[in-house]
Amino acid sequence: MTKTFSFHVTMRILLLVFVALLVGCDHVTHVVEPDTRPAFVLDPTKPFVIELGRGSGxxxxDIVKVDETGTVLFTRxxxxxKPETASLQLSNAELASLVGLVNTNQLTSMGRTYTDPAIADGTQWVLWIEQPPSQKSIYFNNAFPSPIVEFSEGLNTLLHDAGAPDVTWQVLPEDEALKQQHELWARIE
Structure with missing residues (x-):
């Protein structure tokens, strides 16, 4: 991660924590930063990328990346x-189910960030959805509203049923893994 990126993320988190303190943390379960970008419906007939990273800063x-061809790239x-990578091919029906998960959970209409100010460390997720000219990035910092949880559980089930437990993992060069990490984190700047 670059120093500039770390500074911007740190400042955004500090601002959200400060706002939460002003309104009273006793009554706030998480702080949401709104997103001014318009929501969109993912169209399975046009090029798209869905990328979900789950873990911590x-x-x-751990990243799952899926495009409109049904190609799934995993990075652990x-x-x-040592970082590892594997791939999987979704069927047309599985791909349609994935697009349905995005649209049913209305992920592109969610806020920009979700943070639980009561937790100093923990779990972070980054979601990136792109279908030119539209794009959506969401940062989840210890706050996981039901739409992202339902999407994540649905994604896990879909990938499991498509054969994810049987994929062959290979060592990924660390510079390539760090590049993937940096690119996904940069989506939320």
């Missing part, structure tokens, strides 16, 4: 001595 994100980073 400290230990790295968190808590591993």
């Amino acid at each position: 400290l230990n790295g994100l 980073f968190e808590g591993r001595p």
Whole structure:
């Protein structure tokens, strides 16, 4: 991560925590930063990318990246001595289910960030959805509203049923893994 990125993320988090303190943390379960970008409906017939990173800023994100062809790229980073990668191909029906999960949970209409100011460390997720000219990035910092939880659970089930437990993992060069991490984190700047 670059120093500029770290500074911007740190300042955004400090601002959200400050706002939460002003309104009283006893009554706030999480702070939401609104997103001014318009919501959009993901169209399965046009090019798109969905990328979900789950883990932490400290230990790295495990990333699932899917495009309109149904190609799934996995990167495991968190808590591993060496990053690993694997791939999987979704069927047309599975791909349609994935697009349905995005649209049903209205992910592109969610806020920009969700933070629980009561937790100093923990779990972070980054979601990136792009279908030119539209794009959506969401940062979840210890706050996971039901739409992202339902999407994540649905994604896990879909990938499991598509054969994710049987994929062959390979060591990923660390510079390539760090590049993937940096690119996903940069989506929320």
